[in-house]
Amino acid sequence: MEIRKSNNAYQILAKLARDRKDYAQSETYLEEALKYSPSVDWEAFILYELAQTKEHMGKYKEANIISKKVIELRDSVEHIHARDSIKEIQLAAELDNKKQSEMKAKDDYTxxxxxxxxxxxxxxIAAYAIKRRKHKKSMDVIENMEKNMENMEKDIKTMEKHVDNAEKQMDKYRHNIKKLEEENKEKEKEINAAGKETRKQLAKLKKETEKAKQKETELYQKGFDIYNKVKNGTKMQGWDNEKMKSIVTFYTTINTDFKKQTEQAYTGLTEYQYTILIMKDMGLNNKQIADALGTNDNAIRTMISRIKKRPKEQSQQNKE
Incomplete structure (x- = not known):
């Protein structure tokens, strides 16, 4: 810390403070770590640790606000990745057009x-013709010129063949240039269509992301309220899938270790079973869970027993 301050150093100090249960000191270190965050990803990670620390301190409202900001930062990172994909498509189109232009310039030079x-x-040929007319009076010159003319005629025929070949080659070049221009137009149309479709998909993804984000925020807020009521021992009636999904969303957001361990241990849990495991993890006994869910402790005991058997049943089905 004396040589160079960094977010990593402050995060390590914050973890040591949390291990000592000195949450106030951990909060101070994490707030300092935010000042040296090198990227949006790091900022989201530090804010997530700060939300957990405030949760331990009982600052649930502040923890809720910080958790929302974490979700917003993660969504902004996904938006940046999608925008970079469009830039890559546009760059590929520009390189292709440049290559076609260079090819056309080469053909024009030929x-x-x-x-x-x-x-x-x-x-x-014109020079030879002029020379022939000047020496036409002299017989000797005429004889020599006739020989020269024969040679010239041969050369002319050879040249004419070369000219014909050159004209054919020119026609071929013109045909290739026209073909390349048509292909370039088609590729340009395809690129424009791909860009349009990409922008359309991006707009759709953004809309779906905002909708999912709003839904997740609502579930998180509702789960936060339910979590506090359960934690305070408040009896609740009318538990439905929406309420259970809300507390699952909130609890797995603030406690990622629990989420990871549960998903590794069990498969295909219902919202009801997941809610019971969350209350168990909160430290409630079977009677307290039954009171919170409006049932009896025997029903809770039976459901917990079924949950514990799920991994064995799943393993047996995989063997079959």
């Missing part, structure tokens, strides 16, 4: 070379 060669050939 076409220019062919045109220049054709022009040179035409100039050469």
């Amino acid at each position: 076409a220019i070379i062919v045109v220049v060669l054709t022009t040179i050939i035409a100039i050469t």
Whole structure:
């Protein structure tokens, strides 16, 4: 701490303070750790520890507010990941367009070379023709020119073949360029359609996330109220799946160790069975659980016995 302050150092000090049950000191260390948080993920993790500490101190309202902020931070991280996926698609489209442009420029350069060669050939032929007219009066020159003309005719035919081949190659280049342009347009349409669909899916995901977040927040708040009533020994009537789901949502949020251990030990628990295990974890006996749920302790004892048999029954079914 004397060399460099960091969130890790303050979190370690906070854990040591919690182990000593000095929750006030742990709260102070965690608030200092927030000042040195390097990312949104770290901030969410530190706030989660701070919410647990405030829960131990009996500051349930503050713990509830901090827990909501943790959910909001985790949702913002998912939104950033989705936005980065769109940027990757757009970058791929830009690279593809750049590649097509470079290919087109190369083909245009080849076409220019062919045109220049054709022009040179035409100039050469014209020069030969002029030379022939100047020496037409001399028989000797004529004879030599006739020989030269024969050679020139051969060269011209060869050149004409080269020109024909060049024109065919040019037609091929033009055809390839046209084909590439059409393919580029199709790819551009596909990319635009993919981007549109991605934005549509992102908007849908955002809407669903906000809806789920609102639902989870409502369940968390309701579960918080039910948890306090159960903890204070208040008898409640009319337990339904909504109430049980609320207390399960709240308790598994503030106690992730319990959630992990329960999921490892049991499979296919009902909301009612999960609620009984939560009350057991809170330290209530069978009579207190029965009073809270509006039933008798024999029914609770029977249900706990059935829950304990679930892993064995599940293992036997997997063997079959």
